[in-house]
Amino acid sequence: MSSKEFGEGLDKAVQKAFTRPAPKSAGAQMRYLVKQLGGTKAVAQKLRVSQRTVERYVKDQIKKPRPDLAARLDSEVKRRWQPQIRAKARQKAATTSGIVIDVHARLGYAGAPMGTTDEDRIRHLTVALPPQHAGRLFDAQQQGAGEDRLRELAADALREVYFQDGGRRAGSLQEVQINDVLNLDFGL
Numbered sequence: 001m002s003s004k005e006f007g008e009g010l011d012k013a014v015q016k017a018f019t020r021p022a023p024k025s026a027g028a029q030m031r032y033l034v035k036q037l038g039g040t041k042a043v044a045q046k047l048r049v050s051q052r053t054v055e056r057y058v059k060d061q062i063k064k065p066r067p068d069l070a071a072r073l074d075s076e077v078k079r080r081w082q083p084q085i086r087a088k089a090r091q092k093a094a095t096t097s098g099i100v101i102d103v104h105a106r107l108g109y110a111g112a113p114m115g116t117t118d119e120d121r122i123r124h125l126t127v128a129l130p131p132q133h134a135g136r137l138f139d140a141q142q143q144g145a146g147e148d149r150l151r152e153l154a155a156d157a158l159r160e161v162y163f164q165d166g167g168r169r170a171g172s173l174q175e176v177q178i179n180d181v182l183n184l185d186f187g188l
Contacts, residue, residue: 005184006150010141013099013186015078017089022081026065029077030057036080047072090142093188094135100187101154102126106180109163109173120179125162133157151178 023029033043040058044051049069056062065073093099108120136153145153159176160166 005181006137006147006154007141009184009186010137010150011078013188014086014089015081017085017188018082019085020082022077026057026063026070026073027060029073030054032077033073033080034058046076089188090138093131094138095131097134097188098129098131099134099137100126100128101158102183102185102187103154103158103178103181104183105178107158108177108179109175120177122180122182124183125158127158127162129157129161133161154178 023032030043033046034040034054037043037046040051040054044054047054047069053062057065102125104124105122106120107123107125133153133156136157137150140149140153155176155178158178159173163169163173163176
């Protein structure tokens with residue numbers, strides 16, 4: 001997986017809450033960004049292309065962007081699409097519904113209980129995290145936390161909810177580490 005797996009996973013979970021699909025064609029996406037950013041010059045700077053290129057997409061003179069530009073364009077549109085819906089989905093997850101994490105990765109421990117191994121091993125877990133953990137993840141993401149911090153928060157949530165079962169077991173477990181992520185998905 002990429003180094004942006006946790007942040008992107010949270011974004012994808014929130015995008016599922018959209019009520020209308022984001023613009024699909026390159027021209028429609030460019031027109032949306034021009035409207036959002038207030039002009040072709042701002043869009044050109046954001047996408048790292050010339051202002052003339054943006055104008056050509058807006059007029060549908062160019063229809064198919066290069067793969068790298070298509071990815072940047074799609075990312076910028078989705079980041080700005082339906083901000084109120086996104087905010088409501090985050091708020092609901094952080095206050096009432098929580099978030100589900102589905103992770104297939106190498107998990108390791110620090111301070112493992114006697115009779116168990118603290119060597120990391122590949123596990124596939126699907127765990128419903130309570131609202132306070134969802135809130136911590138979304139708050140950290142909103143404040144610009146890096147992938148390492150998001151990974152650490154997710155690992156803390158798994159330690160508390162799954163491994164320690166809310167304090168009913170593995171009391172001496174101090175830390176869970178998520179390494180070598182094979183697959184990661186979040187759901188609201």
